[in-house]
Amino acid sequence: MNFFDPLMTAMNKSVSRRDFIRRAGGCSALTSTSILATLLNLRMTGKVLSAPTLGPFNDYKALVCVFLFGGNDSYNMLAPYDDAEHSQYVSKRGGLVSQATGGVAGGIAWPKNDPDHPQYNLRPIAAGTGPNAGRTFGLINSMSNLHSLYNSGRATFIANTGTLVRPTTRADFDAKIDLPKGLFSHNDEQRNWQSSIPQSRSAVQGWAGRIADLLTDPVSPDTISMSIALEKLNVVQTGQNVVPYIVDDANGAKLLEGYPSTSGRYDRIRNNALDGLFPKDDGTLAATYADLLQRTHASANRDAIEAAIAYNAATGSIALNTQFPDTNIGRQAEQVARAIAARETLGHQRQIFFISRGGFDDHSNLVDFNGATPDGQYARLGEVDAAVMALQNALEELESTPGELTNNVVTFSASDFSRTLASNGSGSDHAWGANHFVIGGPNTIHPSVWGNYPTNLRTATHPQYGNLDTDRGRLIPTTSVDEYSAELAMWFGIPDDSNLELVLPNIRNFHSAGGKPIGFLR
């Protein structure tokens, strides 16, 4: 492996800035982020382009990442359903959940046909074209909206996906060849998933951030970033130049507190002083601060104060009849809908959102019962289901022509990892390959179960890949997060050339230019 050479080669040639960024950026992934900054700032800034590398486009598109923190047990979210496969699943997971008819203590498998407890039964998902054609899978009962979205051609699934440096076999795993750093650890795998550079613990930028870098003017970036994060700063949206604008589920942008109030004495005095110190007019600002660091500091503060007010004015004034669930992720989804509705005011032709739900680290009580209604992961996924459905409803409400927004906004799930297939007695532990859902409009989504879902969960095998089990049902992914992200990125407008390689430095280990990496988007 020769991660460092491309940069050095680049440095020894006369290269265009664009090419340089690509190479250095590709490398930044593999080596460091400071290469780019060091070299660009030292020598290349004179040649900086005053326009984004890609765009403008003639359409609007948005990506919404739904991150399930803690490691969603996704083989219980999308389980096998065909009789033989289902019984192998039940066997591997220590039996049916204890409250089900025929369930056992410590069992964590959902039934498919429990006449006494219909609310436990998996919902059938018949795979369409693709590698799993002809098989049926079972969606966790609490995701009823996702089920109907699938049946109306507006949702799709990708199986056994995870962080990989390159295609990895059981033998590679045993020999520890090119494995992601910190497998099975929350922090590491959250970072790996988001950076798409799992071979480095030093990656602090993510693939969506690198997309935003390509679409953003480096000289005069948007005040409100095209990347909007709900509550959490995250790696996936962090780029070299573009960082996410963080908003709150309930209140929108983080306003300067007490501003511009004149009622309280403290705030009145402070606000008057700040108005004087950060003049609103650029000319006055420049005349006040001859020191450019002072001037930049003052304008950064002034712009931050005004941007938050403007953001909240733009998103808050949107009339929205759709009822969002009164949950944290429900309110997050509402903020997304409002920012999409305000896209023109915000000056956004492309938007990337990050919303999340925590609590999926189900070492115990994966399947928890609170009276007749299952708690635990079941209830949590139900919350997610209701939130993403409300977002779809809001998009329909907000679009002026059918499909205008629903076809141009793609919502996709992400998580640290999936969990061990083997039960630990009441839950499951950190693992690797995971199942995910993607939601969008019928013109966008190609509904099926994509990727290679293991054909036998008891033995954790797949005919094409053989043994996928590292131990206890920690599955080696058969599809990489890179392929998953690449398909989203290409749909978003990133050409399948050097641009995609900048966004996803390992992509060519999985996907040669041309065609679709997976096929889940049309």
Next chain:
Amino acid sequence: MKYRTVQALCRGLLATCLLLPATTFAADFAASSFGELGEIQRKVLASHFLMRTTFGPTEPDVNALALRIQQIGKKAAFEEWIDAQLNDYPISSDWQTYEADRGRLWPLAKKMLNDMGYRSINFGKDKDDEQGVYDRNQWKEHAWWHRALTSKDQLRQRMAWALSQIFVVAEGPGVFSNRDLDSSANPRWLGLPKYYDDVCISHAFGNYRDLLDTMTYSPAMGVWLTTVKNKKADPRTGSFPDENYAREIMQLFSIGLVELKPNGEPRIGPDGEFVETYDNETITALSRVFTGLVFNNNKSSSDSFGAGTNLHAEMDVYEQQHDTGQKVAFKGRLVIPARPQSEANARRDISAVLDFLAYEHRNTAPFICRRLIQRFVMSNPPKYYVRRVVRAWDKNKTNPKQFEEVIKAILLDRVALNALRFKTVRSPSLGLNVIRKYPTERTRLREPILRSTAMLRAFSPYPDPSFLTISSDAKTPYYTPGGPEGTAGNQYFFIDNNSDGIGDKFAQAPFESESVFNFYLPDYQAPGAISNYVPSKSIINGKLVTPEFQIISPVTANQTMNHIRRTTVDSDFDIGNQWEVNRQVNLDVNLDFSRFYEDGGLLGAANVEPTMQQVRKFIETLDLALCAGTMSLSTKQVLLDVCQAELDRYNVDRVSEKEDLVQAIISALVLAPDCAVMP
């Protein structure tokens, strides 16, 4: 004519014409005599120097240093102050020894833990919950803040903070927030303060080669950059040694990516491009050198990472997993011969690399010196300044107190000392103007953490006595009354990075760098006016860099402003209430505003509105305390006008009303460019 001078003239003219001396600043500082004028000038110099060398000047420190400047002159007084810092506060050679007023974080964090225990009693059950993680992490953060705010060895603490931003190890790997005991019977989370002590505090006045040695064998670094259990190549499985540390020790901890001249400027090769410092063969060779490292007393081929984890003793070398073959690096400049398998030989291999980086490679001195200058003095040191500091570095390569000489070279260089100009104003009344001599080129955005500590230290902070509230367990209360305020002992400052605290707000906090690349990159350049500026020839690469701007975003800017508001709105450093088992405590730090009550200060007389004279004096006091006397006349006027307008329109005579005024003005000033950007 300098812009500031024009401005001063205009103000002066305005004052004279309108005959409103009370509402205008005729000069930065009013003086009643030439003697007082000299005294103010010395205080400004002292405050400015202490801004660089401490976590914030305090009034007594400024006065003491100003007096010495009067007695022996500026440079001699500064050197004497540095020497006192180097010599008067020795720290114990035993890493576990607690010292109340100086030194290491680990013994302080351990003492806090011993005194107060973990927060939640039901730990066993909720081992992985959020509260649990918080429990484990808080003490080391409290310890850092306590040292920054109260330690007498301020220069050592500042240098340690600077080193910690170069030789970065931070939260991230789960083991660092783990409360389980390691094989030294200490909680694993104490491994991070142990690293901070061993590498940064202990070597603050030490030697770079020694620091490299400690860092390389540090178990925390072993975990952070994955040298621990780094095995030699296994042809059977096709595995290779981990390249992480091999790469970063070069890229970030010693020589950097491109060849530098001794003045910090990159060399340009015959092809007109930069010359790279190392190639992939060098990385591969070095990765083979750093093989065989294992946790202390854990020489075994066992794969299980957890076994034998010890974050409190240096790593051992397990000779059977060390690559004994010949290594050729740096295009043959470094050749490490094949040696028979033994622990001593493995250590010899590692020493050969560290010796090369510390003694042979000419990049190391300019690479590290420029970063240190950025932490203390300015973002863009002129080449000749870097060159002089590099000379001090080179002369002391084998001096065990190398950094003492380097620090002196940084702080006493004529570029560092030549930042301010003073101008006596005679009309309409006697006064002193303080002028920043080199705006833009020789300034720096102060780190948000340092602005925060400086604001607190300026007002003699003390822990909130409400820590005394309800204590239902047998542990010592947080705050033991009786001692002098703001001193150590049992009166800890409870400031941490979580909760409503610093890390979320500033994107900067001790132990919380996102990665080994620190909070910001040394070469980050803010977009906009700065990137279009064409600096003088002495600036490296003809481009200004502004590292600290990298963590200012529309989000962090508002968060920072909100944090300062909460900090000042009740004259305490309010980080919210924390629930503990059976008790709620206010994690507040109180600020002492007594100086505004004394000597005719504006808070002094009850039920009397402050006079504009008092307000002017108040603003001058803040200038000296928070801006090293370099607040511009226009900023002063903004603050004065705001106060005037308030006094004209509202009753501001009760103490609480006047305190509002004091707090609001402090809040705005801490955010002002005058305070944020320091010459």
